[in-house]
Amino acid sequence: MxxxxxxxxxxxxxxxxxxxxxxxxxxxxxxxxxxxxxxxxxxxxxxxxxxxxxxxxxxxxxxxxxxxxxxxxxxxxxxxxxxxxxxxxxxxxxxxxxxxxxxxxSHALQAAFRDAYYPKLSAFFPFLVPCMEQVMNPPSAKHFRAEYEAIFGATLEDVFPKGDARVEAWKKWTDTISSIDAWMRPEDEWIMGDKPSFADFIIAGFVLSAKTFFGEDSQEWKDITTINNGRWGRMAKNLEKYSQSK
Structure with a gap:
């Protein structure tokens, strides 16, 4: 086990x-x-x-x-x-x-993908990090807030973009994930070809986090699942059977 x-x-x-x-x-x-x-x-x-x-x-x-x-x-x-x-x-x-x-x-290719992909996630951090604190139980939320406010040098409330800044930050995030779409051909379903691999699991994990934090009925989730001709929505759907906890 x-x-x-x-x-x-x-x-x-x-x-x-x-x-x-x-x-x-x-x-x-x-x-x-x-x-x-x-x-x-x-x-x-x-x-x-x-x-x-x-x-x-x-x-x-x-x-x-x-x-x-x-x-x-x-x-x-x-x-x-x-x-x-x-x-x-x-x-x-x-x-x-x-x-x-x-x-x-594909070890080297997978490692290169991670090195290229992870820095791009910084565009999502202003949305992701404050939302993480909101779903935690009180002991975790207190610990997490103290740790990440020290890292950011600002409160989590100030990190989360608002108003025009939110619109701009969200566009930056969607442009970033669109740059990943440009790495693939329109007919490609998976990063490595005809089967899912760890690279797909990396992307799907962050896509699924948006659904968790923003909600299935949110505009943010609709944006992510419809941009790039629905590539990320299809990926999340196709990997749904592998996302259940045991």
Whole structure:
């Protein structure tokens, strides 16, 4: 049995919401692996990661190790990991008879995609980060607010764009995701060709986060699912069967 660690939230205690964790959930479900999910509060992440024996995933602005989710523990091997790309690589190697998240021979291309894609997400951060705090339970929300207001040097309310600034910031985000659409041919359904891969799971996780935060009836969700001839709406729909929590 594999254990997936995910962030708890106040709207549905048994379902995921975090775009980064969704990447790993997509991989687990796509590969058809048995797993269970443990939901934890934001302030408990560091202690949990240390307890299971996984390494930090980065460095905080103050130079201290940064511990975050997703994280997994594989009971069959005793391995504990806490970085979505590393988890995908590990699961492909450990369970070779399941569909690959990173197709054979595409490791470099997948890494290049991540390096090109992740910086573009900064256009979405002004919308994403304040919304994350709003869906958290009080202990997580307090911890998250303190951490990210220190990073931004501003309150979360000031980070979230309003009025004309919101219109401009939203256009910047849609232009950014449209630049990703330009990497693909109109007939391409998936980044790597005829099958989904980790690169698609990365995009779908952030698209799905918009649905979670803004709501299925929101104009923002309608914009994302209809721009670029509906590419991102189709992707989210086609991957829906792999997004369910266990």
């Amino acid at each position: 594999i254990t997936l660690y995910d962030f708890a939230w106040k709207h549905s205690p048994n379902a995921g919401w975090n775009s980064h964790v969704w990447k790993t959930r997509y991989v687990l479900n796509y590969k058809g692996l048995e797993y269970k999910t443990i939901f934890i509060e934001y302030p408990d992440v560091e202690a949990t990661i240390k307890k299971i024996g996984a390494k930090p995933t980065g460095t905080q602005p103050n130079g201290q190790p940064w511990y975050t989710l997703p994280a997994i523990v594989d009971d069959s091997t005793g391995v504990a990991l806490a970085e979505s790309a590393d988890i995908a690589e590990y699961l492909d190697k450990t369970y070779p008879d399941t569909p690959r998240a990173i197709p054979e021979g």
